[in-house]
Amino acid sequence: MNARVSRRHILRTGAAGATLVLGFGLYQMRPASAEASSAGLALFAPNAFIRIDSEDRISLVIDKCEVGQGVYTSLSMLLAEELDVGLDQVAIEPAPPDEQLYADPILHLQATGNSTSVRSSWMELRRAGAAARQMLIAAAAAEWRVDPSRCRTERASVLDNGTQRRLGYGSLAATAAQQPVPQNPRLKQPEQFKLIGKSPLRVDLPGKVDGTAQYGIDVRLPGMLFATVASSPTFGGKLDSLDDSPTRSIKGVHHVVTIRAQEFDVGGYKLHLDDAVAVVAENTWAAQQGLAALEPAWDRGPNQHLGMDDIVHALEAASERGGLVARHEGDVDKALSTAATRLEARNYMPFLAHAAMEPLSCVADVRGDNCEIWTATQVQARAQEIAAQLAGLPPEKVTVHNLFSGGAFGRRLELDGVALAVAISKQVGAPVKLVFTREQDIRHDLYRPFYHDRLRAGLDANGKLLAWHHRIVGSSIFARWAPQAMRSDGLDPDAVDGAIQMPYAFPNLLVEYVREEPPAIPTAFWRGVGDTHNAWVIESFVDEIAAVAKQDPIQFRRGLLSHAPRALAVINLAAEKSRWDKILPPRSGRGIALAYVFDTYLATVVEVTLSDAGLVTLQRVVCAVDCGSIVHPDTAIAQIEGGTLFGLSAALWNEVTLRNGRVEQSNFNDYRTIRIDETPEVEVHLVPSRETPGGLGETGTVAAAPALTNAIFAASGYRVRQLPIIKSIEGLKRRA
Amino acid sequence: MARLQINGATHEVDVPDDMPLLWVLRDVIGLTGTKFGCGIAQCGACTAHVDGKAVRTCVTRLGTVADRVVMTIEGIGATPHGRALQNAWLMIQVPQCGYCQPGQIMSAAALLSEIESPSDAQIDAAMAGNICRCCTYVRIRKAIKLAVSSQATAKRT
Amino acid sequence: MKRTLSLMAAFALFVGLVLSAAAADVRSDLVQRGEYLTRAADCVSCHTAPDGKQFAGARAFKLPFGTLYSPNITPDANTGIGQWSDDDFVRAMHEGIGKDGQRLYPAFPYPSYTLLSRDDVLAIKAYLFSLEPVANAPPHNHLTFPFNMRWLMVLWDWLYNPGQRFEVDASRSHEWNRGAYLVEGLGHCGECHTPRNLLYGLDPHKRFAGAVMAGWHAYNITPDRTTGIGGWSEVDLARYLSTGDSPHGAAAGPMAEAVDNSLRYLSRDDVGAMVTYLRTIPPQTSNVPAAHLEGAGNAPISASRLPPADELNRLHASAGVRIFAAACTGCHGWDGRGLAGTRDLNDPEATNLVQVVLKGFHLSAARGRLNMPGFGAGYADRELADLVNYVTGRFGAKAATLQADDLAKRRSEGD
């Protein structure tokens, strides 16, 4: 054990007495960073830990945020499996902020996102469980003076096969802690799994059906006040003047707080907050009433005439520029010049809000030289850092309590809510719960970028694809969110994600990226990140090429996948389960899309009917998934079901538009979201596999939009090139 | 001072008559199972029962519910429909983030107390006001049907 | 009128000579009265652009013959009315002639304001001049020929501007006279509620019979029992005027604005006077049946029963019932509370219902605020047409039969 762990050890050792604290190199694949080495952590940078105390309490610290993806359960299962404890015997503790200990090996940050949770924990959590189990066995064997091979474990006890003696893990904790940490503990073979691959009741569900689950928005503290906030209606506007007397006369209103525009930099992550006003009151209603009475006068600032046309024209102009080369194989121009048929397409994808069901919220208590925050964040360490900057305190004076999140979809990778709550609490000197109104949540989100894509392809006389050219134009999220992840020449790897590692074999290929930032409007990750955008564009164009080549969309894809057996397998499974060959009535159609993202293969078939007026009815969705080894199959299915519908919903209706520098949408009346009566049957078929696990949280979303627009093409012959689909309604009407 | 009957207990609150029941429950009384999602009766996250009917508490003023019987997610488990639905929700593993689910269960419970065995179209019609951003709708449908059949079985035996 | 003027002059002299020390107070009395009158005349609605500063103008008015922008009436010297003399201002209000002599267009209701007394007009001016000047030059008007010929307005004024001050009818009560002054003059109710002829003049034979303008139907407000407000109680009328809400339905669109910006600030007596006067105008019939209150379940919570399964299956083919279930039942229930029998639902054209569904409405004056979100941005024309057809059929006098194209057209109306 090293210094770091023993610090934790001390922290965790309380009145309960002897505690086995097992730190483990959760993410050893990651090369040790310089700071880590200087702290003596080079080889053993513990990242999460098991705690077993002498009272049989077994805790697992979970570094990921439970946003509904079931991570509390699946990560616990990995541990419990190898430790040989029941899921019911494990308690979960959300990890404290610690960028060193909990950096995700894929994201290089303490973060929940990019569908990495199970992917990055699969081996390491199991190793941790197995190592602890081995140490516990060694401790029991020593006590009984028998050979460890005579011992086995079950439900948190070590048993002596010879005598049937039994010792609980708790009673072994102290002596187990003295055992050397096995560096290569033996893991179970899949045949031995008792938990992994089963679907026990998720640990977070009982509280979620009886109302006791605690979300960030549910925190209540003694003396806590309630705040609501309105930011400058135009991006970059300034607060001119404020008459707060009508507000102050409302019963229950305590404070009217002004927050001035501010820039933050947290280890490269940049956040801009516009001027804002907040009302702090005895309850949310009084605060909202107070805000409504406030009518602040805003100087609408430099973007007051900004509209969508300006933004789209700028992207179109930028699309004429050559881009940074993301991938180049063969000679695209030459191949195109020899092609018998050439195709071109321009696609447009709108800004999108996240609209998680729980509006952004954060409780902050800044008093004296202490700051405590309660929220649901996907980036705990950054939350701590930004709170520290605002409170004017060192980070270790900031405690972050991470709670359940009522959806995230990337929204909680941002810290505007935390920053505002801390700023308000600091000004009023009391614990404050800030809850965004839905209007603030949608109008002052950070948005999935607007993308403009241009594609070209060439076919030979036999309909064989010769060349593929894809130019992506849009803003860079990484440049703001994690500039260290940018390629040195300014290529944003997220913007081209899914566009450079397609499973298809294209003979001549060029993928380019042109960065073009819209004025003022902040852009951010959204469920499916870069892939949702690229998968739609690519799968639409592949479909279009197949149509020009007069080939069945699935048959055409098969021709490009001979070297990719897993991709082929999901396509074939989806074709079979969707009864792809069965003829549909007129104005109905099926569309397919293939996604290879987050190490998962997914083929989705969507079946639609179009009304004469051009309205789309979703009839059926069939997904075939190969996500490698699966920890909790039912959760895997749920993620694909939900993710797919989430993507279909956005594709059908969602866009965020600007007019006069402000967002036009405000709530679920104009930011429409799919409802139960619009939901089709969704079937998810899992391909059995022992490969390393792939990500699932966002995968379904990625394939949804292209499968849908391809189905619409099959039903109507109309190619949707602009999302949301509702904008194409004229084109989708039945033509006389 | 308004007097409220919530989940069988009496509460007295000293807040304006026009405060929506949602904030009375969450901020004043501390029953946070009822959720805020939109504030304009579009999402259903705030659904509770007043006299057995599902209402959107975000647009239901306190003044209109005094002396009526209010039931929230915290109390619904004590009713046969509520219990059956909560069990079915667990069996089917419906929730993802779970934030919308109290509202979903309350809408479903009101549906079952009105129509013992609803048709598919009635389930859709009764549940269409409840948004789930995680899109657990497929499972919500299944769970309602399971609750209906489990109650039917319970009745027969 | 002459008498009033000389009294006024005498009063001014008195103030000037004797009470110069208290001038500020007297001025603020005048300004205060001006503020009340400015509100009663609802100047702010037209002279404020969405998101713009109050009274700084530039709100666009789409009229059949082009687009007009309201002028800036803050005391800014260059872009507002800072250089206007009293006479300039009075001439504009009474005759529709601007400072530089140009004819104003009757989107500005000077044919109503012409009834106001000179001292009321000057009180309004005093209030406007007490405001912070705002530099804001509204865009130029875009009018089609021949309406871009301002001189033609001479003819129009001759036809349609009575050009007379209000005259007290001694045979009527003081209250009635006050009501008439408010309804006909300050409130300029006829500007919306009286239909216009081809030349945009108010039709003298159909006073207050209801009219459609900018996509909204300003209903018949004559005492006709079947299509006017004859069936409303005094209490309901007064409540409607001062809050926008009533058992007969709530105000939306321009009427909600009129309530929020103007009517809710009127004294009880003034509202009562308006009701008294409205009761006496000659009844007119129109094509929208008035609200039927019987069976209009307006209780905040009522037994809200789902339609039977077979009815739902039958209705499911149209988007109407589905959208109603999803977006409307949260407030209106399945029994249509707040909807049943209201004029919006009874109108076979569903004029206001369509606008409300598209844009929603907001009433600050009502207790605890009254809001409805608009659904225009999230839903297709066909879906909203189905919705409107469904709700008028279920809760109104007769189902509307709107098509998607009708919705598309209505979207472009109003502002």
Ligand code: FES
């Ligand atoms: S919060 Fe009440 S319906 Fe959304």
Ligand code: FES
């Ligand atoms: S479970 Fe997340 S919103 Fe429904």
